Amino acid sequence: MQLLFSELCFIVCNIFIFLVFTSHHSFIHSNMWNNLPSDLLSSVFFYLPPHSLARAMATCRHWHDCGRSTTRDTSCQRHPPWFIAVPTRGTSSLCFVHNPIETTWHRLNLLNLEHVPSVTRPVSTVAGHGLILFKSTGSVPIQLSVCNPFTGRFRHLPPLRKPRTNPAVGVIQNNGSSEFKVYVAGGMSEAESGGAASYEPTLEMFDSRINKWTVVGSMPVEFAVRLTVWTPNESVHSRGVLYWMTSARAYSIMGFEMSSNKWKELSVPMGDTLEFAAMVPRDGKLAVVGGTHGGNVSVWELGEDDKWNVIERMPVELGKRFTNGGTKCVGIEGGVCLYKDIGKGMVMWRSNWNHKNKWEWCSVEGCNEISGKRLENYPIRGLFLRPNLAYSSFF
Amino acid sequence: MTSSKTIVLRSSDGATFEVDEAVALHSLMIKHRIETGGADSTTIDVPEVTGNTLSKVIEYCKKHVEAPNSDDLKSFDTDFVKVDQAVLCHLAKASYYMNIKGLLDLSSKTIADMFKGKTVEQIRETFHIKNDFTPEEEEELRKENSWNLFV
DSSP: HHHHHHHHOOOOOOHHHHHHHHHHHHHHHHHHHTOOOOHHHHHHHSSSSSSHHHHHTOHHHHHHHOOOOOOOOSTTTTTTOOEEEEEESSSSEEEEEEEEETTTHHHHHHOOOOOOSSEEEEEEEGGGGGGEEEEEEEESSOOOOEETTTTTEEEEEOOOOOOOSSSSEEEEEEETTEEEEEEEOOOOOOOOTOOEEOOOEEEEEEETTTTTEEEEEOOOOOOOOOHHHHHOOEEEEEEEEEEEOOSSSOOOEEEETTTEEEEOOOOOOOTOOSEEEEEEEETTEEEEEOOOOOOOEEEEEEEETEEEEEEEOHHHHHHHHSSSSOOEEETTTTEEEEESSSSSSSEEEEEEEEEEEEEEEEEOOOEETTTTOOOOOBBBBEEEEOOSSSSSTTT | OOOOOEEEEETSOOOOEEHHHHTTTTTTHHHHHHHHOTTTTTTTEEEOOOHHHHHHHHHHHHHHHHHHTOOTTTHHHHTTTOOOHHHHHHHHHHHHHHHHHHHHHHHHHHHHTTTTTTTTTHHHHHTTOOOOOOHHHHHHHHTTTSSSSSO
């Protein structure tokens, strides 16, 4: 009897010790991650792609605040850029974003954001800061706004010094800081009472640091005309020059040199035979992606001597889908995307983070359904962004 | 002939480790302590780190100081962080307090890999996080994250 009793005690004691140990153990575990210094947490967050970061920020308040205050250097190309599809015509207001890591399409609340007026169109991006620049549509003088589609923040820019319609819009961003400048060139200025509207041969600049527009200088009227009639889709800043390209054949490029306040003109390789062409930035240099009707797509880079060199050709197999017109192209540092409509497959050319100098072509499936329902195909304007979830004093 | 000066590092639980000064200097925190501590600083206290973790940190520093150009450095690093969660967490904290950038980056990257493919709830489970959002805040988050596979 006694033996049994002491055995029982022994067992009970062990169970008790075991329970204390495991609860103590899990107590340690549960505290383990709770008291990470914020800087260390930021260091971990740095390595998370945007969708993982957003999910981490949704776990608790502390992690949410840490993510909001971790200013990522979004010019760093550790994470691949995200492609955003915005409908070009009023038939649909569904915007989609492509997650390049999970290769999934998601509905993006863009045109339906609370403050976004319904008559706006994306005109450009401050791609490195994860922002979209919107312009008002219609015949009123242009009104520009800035939006971060991944945090939902939105803000109007103040009115221009010289109001105009249909100007070229360009962006210069500082790497390593959240500041940026918006440039507006050309456009039609309002008619003086009774007179005819005329081309506005001036360039003005918005500095996000001081929240003001300044007239930078004048420009040749001929350039103002071209930039107004064939309003460019994007600008590229390279080696101190801000470049714009006319939006239709015969393609030509105009550049504004910051330091000398002078304008210059560049020819586009095969500028009068290309069916589509777009300027993209590449390692700080200006590049042009262009294709013929037959589906031959090439990439040219501008050398130091302002001469073009072919640096890449799209594999023939992929080029087959870009025949018969309607091809568009968008680029960002580290990636180029060729596309047509939301439903049709796209082709991307992207740098591989692990082998920085190696760029790879890949095919991306279009978005054909949403929540199990078939999606009608519609034409889109594509944008490339590096999602930025951090708090910005700009808004 | 370089001086083979050694430094003694003392962990939070009193364990002591004698290491070459060159190895100890891999930690910028220790480097600073030595430079500002005067001639008597041959024993440095590291109260934020336990003996077990300090031992591993020293192993990392030794490898990176004594054979920085070796071919197997990469595989050393990969194997070095093949440890359980608790050890990884302690390594990350130690590398932060002791200001060892290479180890901080390595452990941060490894912890970041633990998030791969996880939902919000799975992240909470993995890291034992308590959800302290109000239902209204959670609704806000859901709206903000419409572009993300959320649940």
